Amino acid sequence: MATASDIDRPAAGEFRPKPDQPPPALSVGPLAWVKRNLFGSRFDSLLTLACLAALYYLVPAVWRWAVAEATFVGDSREACAPNPGACWVFVNVRIEQFIYGFYPQAERWRANVVVLLGLGSLTYALSEAMPWRKWVALFLILPYPVLAYILLLGGMFGLPPVETRLWGGLLLTLIIASVGISASLPLGIALALGRRSKMPVIQLLSIGFIEFVRAVPLITVLFMASVVLPLFLPPGSNFDQLLRALIGVSLFAAAYMAEVVRGGLQAVPKGQTEAAAALGLGYWSTMRLIVLPQALRYVIPAIVSNFIGLFKDTTLVLIIGLSDLLQMVKLATTDSKWIGLATEGYAFAGAVFFVFCFGMSRYSLYLERKLGTGYRR
């Protein structure tokens, strides 16, 4: 009697698997990739050709200006005269001011120590599989800011004082950005938790703060920090301009961070808090151990995006008279000896910003991939 399965498999005997065949040509390999991704359809092909044409005109032009026909060495504008390309001599000559602002030459080693120590231990703490990472991270959180403060400001331990109005350039940009970043995350988390709190007073205060700050441009916040804040202080007290900027930037960034974190908190299912509660964990343990680790993970891209925005927004402190990297470049371009070299200056500033922001962006991607372990099946 023939059943369905008999018909599927002829009675000719044993089942013998067919040998594997190679895939048809042009379905794997680089050529296939090119075909699929660059010339997948008529429109794709058109786009590809247009891009190639644009690159064909752009790349050589930029290369010629920035490298081939540029001047790199020399100590005055005249050195650049024979070459039609960029005059990097300008940046070369001014580099110290771009980096340190008006920080006195003899004391610059202190700035170097602070920045290199900070960047170094940050890189160390962030790289995987390093021994004592936790301790390096702890060093960054606790003693490092104090050390940086003492070294940069001086006036104790025999270090000559350096007023904050002399700080500038990349040094200032890095200080504002790192203070803003490290203050805004914890503040933002606190505000986000406050906004979801069951206590009406705390909730109201958090909502009020977040909505108010977000409704106002950073420039206004900086102005207020610079002009309004002193009104609340006893007359005659000298409130450091840089400190005002730091407070303004941190509070501003915290409000945005709060909303990002709140988004993450909302993405954590209710069952998670219920399971934690059912185990007897209190509010703070539940937040710290269960909810926040998941919530922050969901919003890493948005958090880093905020950090990058903050890094670039530091340029606005020129409004209240601080000289960050961009402002130093701007000042240099108005120097009569170097007039007309704004392009080189801004290209340099742009490149510096790009390096830092791109670095943050890459780290965020790496973090996402690393923490994604276990979330994917």
Next chain:
Amino acid sequence: MAQAGNRAASLASGADDEVIVQLSRVNKWYGAFHVLKDIDLTVYRGERIVICGPSGSGKSTLIRCINRLEEHQCGQIVVDGVELSNDLKNIDRIRSEVGMVFQSFNLFPHLTVLENCVLAPIWVRRMPRRQAEEVAMQYLTRVKIPEQAGKFPLQLSGGQQQRVAIARALCMNPKVMLFDEPTSALDPEMIKEVLDVMVELAREGMTMLCVTHEMGFARTVADRVIFMDRGEIVEQNRPEEFFANPKSERTRLFLSQILGH
């Protein structure tokens, strides 16, 4: 009268005389919706109770009131001699003595299976990590998945996840275990592996309140079956009695529906 009957029933099955959970005239509303109506329920130590009833009858709400995931508005709930009130200390204490297993597992996805199990013993009971891990491995062995300890929950099957959830609750050495439809989200072949673990737990004398429609489970292990409808306990009895001759028409209808197919 019903109360005395239960007591006889539970004593007959070897349960302890000691009351572990006591609900008296408990009422609860969601807004204007009266979800629990005058619930009286006494659970003795070592008793196994199965709660069933149609969807929306308030079964989940009832057991979630016992560890105060939901708040009741009137009446009294006493767990292990402590009355549930707004006192946060009492609530956390009771929650650490009452284990709960959810329909949707609710494992912590960012922690490994072992970390899921040791979390509460370490942070609530202040147990040293080493010891907590030993205890956890013991329970993971009991639910038959010690080899999965290092994996993340989402890498496991549904049945395995639910067994981890049971182990996680057991690691707190609870006095009572609450189950809210622990097998409803599982495929048939996984239901058995979870039920097997629960049957074993019942055999070892754990006090259990279990919302489930697994009537086979109710028959084998329950000391008492409770039928709820519209926020009330309609009927409760020993399983043999409950299934053989239900007293109310409502119960009969419900049973014919769930046993009918």
